[in-house]
Amino acid sequence: MSDVNKSAHPFDKGRLEALLSRRFFYAPAFEIYGGVAGLYDYGPSGSTLQANIIAEWRKHFIVEESMLELDTTIMTPAPVFETSGHVARFADWMVKDVKTGDVIRADHLVKNVLEARLAGDLEARGQAASPAKEDEKDKKKKKNKTAKAAAVQLADDVAKSYEVTLAQLDNFSGAELGELCRKFNIRNPDTDNEVTEPQEFNLMFASSIGPTGQHPGYLRPETAQGHFLNFSRLLDYNNGRVPFASAQIGRSFRNEISPRAGLLRVREFTMAEIEHFVDPQNKSHPRFKEMRDVVLVLLDRHVQSSGNSTLIKMSIGEAVEKGIIANETLAYFMARIYLFLLKIGINPDRLRFRQHMSNEMAHYATDCWDAEIQNSTGWTECVGCADRAAYDLTVHSARTGHPLVVREALKEPIVTEKEVPEFNKKILGKTFKQDAGVLQKHVESLNEAALSKLKSELAEGCVPTTIIIDGKTFEIAPDLLRIERKTFKQSIREYTPNVIEPSFGLGRILYTLLEHTYWSREQDVERGVLSLPPVVAPTKVLIVPLSAKEEFDPLVQEVSSKLRRAGIFSRVDDSNTSIGKRYARNDELGTPYGVTIDFASVQNRTMTIRERDTMDQRIGSIDEVIATVTDLVEGNIDWTEACQRLPAYDGVQAIES
Amino acid sequence: MSDVNKSAHPFDKGRLEALLSRRFFYAPAFEIYGGVAGLYDYGPSGSTLQANIIAEWRKHFIVEESMLELDTTIMTPAPVFETSGHVARFADWMVKDVKTGDVIRADHLVKNVLEARLAGDLEARGQAASPAKEDEKDKKKKKNKTAKAAAVQLADDVAKSYEVTLAQLDNFSGAELGELCRKFNIRNPDTDNEVTEPQEFNLMFASSIGPTGQHPGYLRPETAQGHFLNFSRLLDYNNGRVPFASAQIGRSFRNEISPRAGLLRVREFTMAEIEHFVDPQNKSHPRFKEMRDVVLVLLDRHVQSSGNSTLIKMSIGEAVEKGIIANETLAYFMARIYLFLLKIGINPDRLRFRQHMSNEMAHYATDCWDAEIQNSTGWTECVGCADRAAYDLTVHSARTGHPLVVREALKEPIVTEKEVPEFNKKILGKTFKQDAGVLQKHVESLNEAALSKLKSELAEGCVPTTIIIDGKTFEIAPDLLRIERKTFKQSIREYTPNVIEPSFGLGRILYTLLEHTYWSREQDVERGVLSLPPVVAPTKVLIVPLSAKEEFDPLVQEVSSKLRRAGIFSRVDDSNTSIGKRYARNDELGTPYGVTIDFASVQNRTMTIRERDTMDQRIGSIDEVIATVTDLVEGNIDWTEACQRLPAYDGVQAIES
Incomplete structure (x- = not known):
């Protein structure tokens, strides 16, 4: 086995984005019409990656815990969101440029401007290298993404007040954001004009149901309400017993004010949500003992309110005992979320759980921990894990008169x-x-x-x-x-049961996973690799005939159909280019294994297998190689074990050059 | 093996609907808010059934033919649908009751009233049994669904003209529908009031993108445009080669005028669409030979235009030779659709392919064959298979200036x-x-x-x-x-390539499948069974411990986890009721197999297995039974073969009583 140095080159976001576009993981929707901010289409690689993440999610959560799956509608009549509080409160604060009328999200504006000033301060103090030479195109790109400030040194107390403000940013109301803009003289960085007072903008897309225009509706901003409205039917399906969980994977919509962060902030996205219904007097979890030793990195509410970001590392057992995490069920799901993210390939060193501060919490939640994953833009919320208490069931029941309760026979009357x-x-x-x-x-x-x-x-x-x-x-x-x-x-x-809600933003997880698994070959920074784990890789095995000559067809057919029968998704690449180039293309697609069919295959029924990360090649009989690759993809063995089964193939250098 | 009589009782839609509601296959969305016409939520049984149909669809189409999967956005800026013609032409004709203002779809009104009069005519001639005694509730229900006419005999030529009109109904324009209403004195059957002239109503849901309200958008009524707009990227992904197909499974929306037909006509639905891009000069298909002997039931355009419905049975090879089906690719997909529908359990005797008449065709299509499946409401379009020619690529290219073409190197310049x-x-x-x-x-x-x-x-x-x-x-x-x-x-x-588009309405297929697989036990009409094939059944195996006593727990755990490892989805039912009742409940859920864990299991490590349709029970060691049920679910063996492996269990009568 060869050693691989995955960090020979620093992470280069531009190169990754070029790769993702070139290999059509995703692209701006309506690109030929000029695109629309915050809307993206997934191509063959991206949509299959997403489908695989969803399949693994189904196994890890729904199947493993016998959850009740749901598929409810996106179009929702207005009264539902009036009751749930979304019509009144599901909003962000926006400001307008007083001259151009450009719309900016208020908290993003404050964040970008203050961060830019702090960066300028560091530069002026000589503590940060001034940015490497940029060409004009790069500069222009950046202008649209972040505010840029001159290298001006700040007074120590000013710098400190910026830092404290940033640490508490999620905690400010609209009026407070307006106050900050005045206090710190924050302007639209694109024009240097002043901005208006923050106004609320409701994030739900509105429409109208039926031909008369009399029935206003909204596109759901979360799948959760569909679970709550069906609570009685779900309870009945579960033979009246609590706790149980429902689960749903589906599209939701948020009409973001000015989305600019690629897949990290979009107007239409696929979510996977669990609503776990539990007795409010007993939030223990029957399988907590299986998870109690899982160690998580935590950033709790009190630490943040004091204006800093110190992380603690602790088993969930200890965190529940010390009251840092409120109850077993919340902690159990945090551990399960952690294990899921690791399984699909997220780097555990770049994963933390941050507790919401009180003003930041959604109107329905009493406690909330976000699984935040670090990427090139910072720490990004990818999974929320909220205790919604009895809020939703109570308000819907009050509005409709339909009891949404558990009736439990007492053992002793x-x-x-x-x-x-x-x-x-x-x-x-x-x-x-x-x-x-x-x-x-x-x-x-x-x-x-x-x-x-x-x-x-x-x-x-x-x-x-x-x-x-x-x-x-x-x-x-x-x-x-x-x-x-x-x-x-x-x-x-x-x-009325309480609800613990783990809620996954699949697009954010997918993009962050791509960042975590991307690297360049030591010998050539242009040769990018996506080290996606086989469980989520869009294609598991690439079948590479030496050329498109007819003599290879029967073997290509045989290998394809044997892999298909083994449940392994493969693709044939018989395009008119060298095997090395075809392998390089598939490194970019994240395909973990490649098998080559050549003249030796025709003569001796042998086949070589290549591992993506190491580029190691081994050889064996066609059936041996198929059996080995099946075990590899199913996770029964790793590459080291595969190397014990199959001898090295020494034609490797010739092929990769 | 026991013989089973599945047609001892006539099909009873009321009983099926009660079962589907009781077992939460689906239910009206926002039920506790009074519901909204045309919007349904799928419960655990329905959503898992749908997920299994989709998984099989992916295997049958995407994997088998290496199609390029896509996942594009639902929210679409208006210019796209202006170009595609949907803003101008994706509409139905509606009429209003002149007094109440109630809105009715014009073609449905004509259909319901004429069919009711023909039924009344038959009744008056004594050719149809008068309806069995109905209780008041039933009558009330019916009133909302279909027009009801008195038993009045019609003149022979009038009856004939009604029949001809009904056979051509899909072919009429709005003005012609208005003409029919006047000619046949068609009124709103609920009020006996006259109706207005038909007006067009666009079926797309409208919304607005972004905070300024300046960017109108629509929810897509089909997934197809997402494929066309990405054509260049897809072609590039496929190394510039044609033919290839893209595929997408996703939600679409149509703001139906007055949906009243359960899952058969809804405002939000999941589609699975394939766009197969092909050289317009060569619509042959490389795998046509594999399908040429598949025999389909066809109802072609000429037969319908002549006002009748004579079906012909013909291999697709012959149909292409005779020019009944326009080309190999269209015919190939019709055969593949047929095989898919059979695989998931649709009754082939109730499946036909009907060609669209010229006025009926969508504005973008040059030819179209619908897979229609018969159910209790008649023949229902479940899959469309259209030749969209170069329409969409041409109009988008013209509007955007972006070339959507194939550039093919000529072998001989x-x-x-x-x-x-x-x-x-x-x-x-x-x-x-x-x-x-x-x-x-x-x-x-x-x-x-x-x-x-x-x-x-x-x-x-x-x-x-x-x-x-x-x-x-x-x-x-x-x-x-x-x-x-x-x-x-x-x-x-x-x-510019042409496009052949197979387009599946998954909700219609799912509902029709439920009708086709539903029957009642001969000895008791109340005991309904859904004979869903294992490949789509929501749960494959029910694990039934004799009781919830702790002594069965270790075996229940063992069997669960062994089945999970074998990839077989099972559920445990340890609820507090007899084994017979638990099996009856699972017959309603369509679970094909049940295994029982009792005292003998604890002592001898044996387990019984019960087959849903026959209620046969066999016995074997726990591992033997798990291996057998795995082979059954994977389709490697059938029940007859399973019976050869495992001896009969004679405790059967006691348990089912």
Whole structure:
């Protein structure tokens, strides 16, 4: 096995983006019409990568934990989002350039300008290398993405106040963002004009259902409401038992103000959401013990509020014990999310869980931890893990009158006794006329002690019992009111479950995964490789006949169909170029293995297999190689073990050159 | 093996619908808010059934034929659909009740009223049994679905004219539908009021992209445009070669006028679309020979235009030879569609291919065959297979200026010679001033023969050559014009490919599949069964412990995890009810196999396996049963073969009672 140096060259975002475009992982949607910000199409490589991530997600979450899958509609009538609070509160703050009318998201503006000034400060202090020579095109590109500030040194206390502001940025209201713009003289960096006061802009796309225009609707900004509205049916499907989880993979929409960050901030995206319904009095998780030793990197709320970013490393068992993570179920899902991300190829050293600060939290959440993954733009929220408590079920139930509750048979019925007053209605009406209701209401609202006292007064019977209400005296005759002790038996407990919600933004995960797995060959920075794990790689095996000559066709067919039967997705590349170039193209596509069919294959029924990262080649009989590659792709063996099965092939240098 | 009589009871749609609701295959979306017509949510059974149909579709089409998968956005800027013709023409005709303003789709109104009158006619002639006694609730339900007419006998020629009209219904324009309403006195059956003239209603949902409201957009009504706009990138990905196909599975939207037909007509739906790009001069298909003997049931355009519905049964080879199906590629896909539908469990006796009539065709299509599947509402279009020719690529290319063409290197360059006129510009301008352009244009437009003639006249040189254009005479001096013979070599052929488009409505297929696989046990009509093939059944194996007692837990865990490792999706049902009831519930869920863990399992490590349709039970060691059920689910063996491996279990009667 060859050694591979994956960090010979520094990460180069431009090269990666060129590769992703060239190999059609994704591209701006409607590109030939000039494109639309925040809308992207996935090509063959990207959509298959996404489909594989989804398939693994289904296995890791839905199948492993017998979750109930759902597929609900995107188009949603307005009353649903009025109730859920999205019509009133699902908004971002935007400012406008006072002269051009250009629209900018307020928190992004503050962030970009302050970060640029801090960078300029560092440069002026000589603490950062001034940027390498850039050509004009690069400069122009950058102008559209981030504010650029001159290398001006800041006073120490100013620099410090910028840093504190940035650490708390997610915590500011619209008015506070406006205040910051004035205080720090923040302007539109493209024009240097002032900006308006922040205004709210609702992020839901609006439409209208049916031909009359009378039924406003929105495209859902999350799949979650579809789970909540179907809660009764799901509970029933689960034989009335709690806890259980529903899961849904589907498209959601957010009409972002000015998306500029590629796949990291888009207007249409695929989500995978789990809603785990749990007894609010018992948020333990039956499988917590399997996860308690998983160690996560945590950035909690208190640390952030104090204006810094110190990370702690801790097992989830300890974090729950210390109250850093609120409960077992939340922690269990954080660990499961962590394991999923590792499985698909995310670098664990660039993954942390950050707790939301109080103002930052969505209106429905009581606690929230984001799985943030580091990429070239910084730390990016890729999975949210929120405790939505009983918020959604409660508001929908109140609005519709449909009970969204669990009714649980108590093992031991709860038996209680209490005094119950009963009026003789006929006498009551005759005696007190219009005041009858006042008296009845008063007596029925008395507590246990007062009722007992009244009962014994009535029992004595000799003097007429009197009650004074608002200064008016009521005389109670013994035949008017009976108070009796009754027994009550409660055998059902009724409650609104709480919801723990892990919510995955698949596009962000996909893009970050591409950054984490991209590198260039030591000998040639132009030769990019995507080291995607076989489980998610779009194609598992590339079949490379020496040429498109007919004599290779039967073997190509045989190998294709044997791989297909083994459930391994392969592609044939018989294009008119050298084997080395074909392998290089497939390194860019992230294909982990390649098999070559040549004249030796025709004569001896042998085939070589090449491993993408090391470029090692081994040789064996066609069936041996197929069996080995199947085991490799299914994760039964690794390349070291494969090398023990198959001898080295020494034609390797000739082919890769 | 037991014999099973699946047709002991007539199909009962009410019972099926109750089952589908009870077992949450699907339900009206926003049900607790009163629902919205045409929007449905899929529950755990329905969404898993759909996911399995999609997985099989991916294998059958994408993997088998190395198609290029895409995932493009739903939100689309308006210019795209202006170009594609959808803004102008993707519309249905609607009429309004003149008094209530209720909106009805015009063709559906004509269809429902005429069909109801024909049914009334048959009843009056005593040819149809009068409907069985209905309770009030049933009647009320029906009123909302179809027009109901009194049992009135029609004149023979009137009945005939109704039948002819119905056979041609898809062929009428809006004006013709209005004419029919007047001619046949068709009114709103709910109110008996007249209806307005038909108006067009565009079926796309409209929205607006971005915060300024300046960018109108639509939700796509089909996924196809996403393929066309990415054509250049796809061609490049395929190394410039044609034919190739792209494929996409995704949500589309149509704002139907008044959807009332359950999953068969909805406002939001999942489609699976293939766009196969092909040389317009060669629509043969390389794998046609594999399909040529597949026999399909065809209903062609000419038969329908003559007002009847005679079906023909023919191999696609013969149909292409006779020109009934226009080309090999179209026929190839029709056969592949047929095989796919059979694989997932559609009854081939209720499947036909109907060719569109000319007025019925979508604005972009030149030929179209629908796979129609019969269900309780009649024949329903479930898959369209259209030849869109070069329509879409041509219009997008014209609008954007981006060439959407194939450039094919010719094996033999085409060499041509022709006469080329060349003016001396200086003399031309000086001599003819403002008429210079007229002369030049005229000469350049001359054909080969005229140029030759002019050339020889110029060569003679003695008399001045004259040309008369629009009565004006031009005298041509020899130094003004040279005509020379030049050689041209064309080594590239450039063309716009044609597109063959198989387009699947997955919800319609799913619902029809449920109708085709539903039946009731002979001994009890209340015991419904869904005989879904294992390949699509939501759960493959039900694990049934005798009770929820702890002693069964280790075996339940073992069987679950062994099945999971074998890739077989199972569920445990340890709910507090008899094994018979649990099996009955799972018959309704379409689960093909059940395994029971009881005291014998604990003692002897044996397990019984039950087949859903026959209710047969066999017994074997736990590992034998797991191996057998794996082979059954993967389609390696059938139940007869399984019975040869495992002996009968004679406790069967006790358990199912």
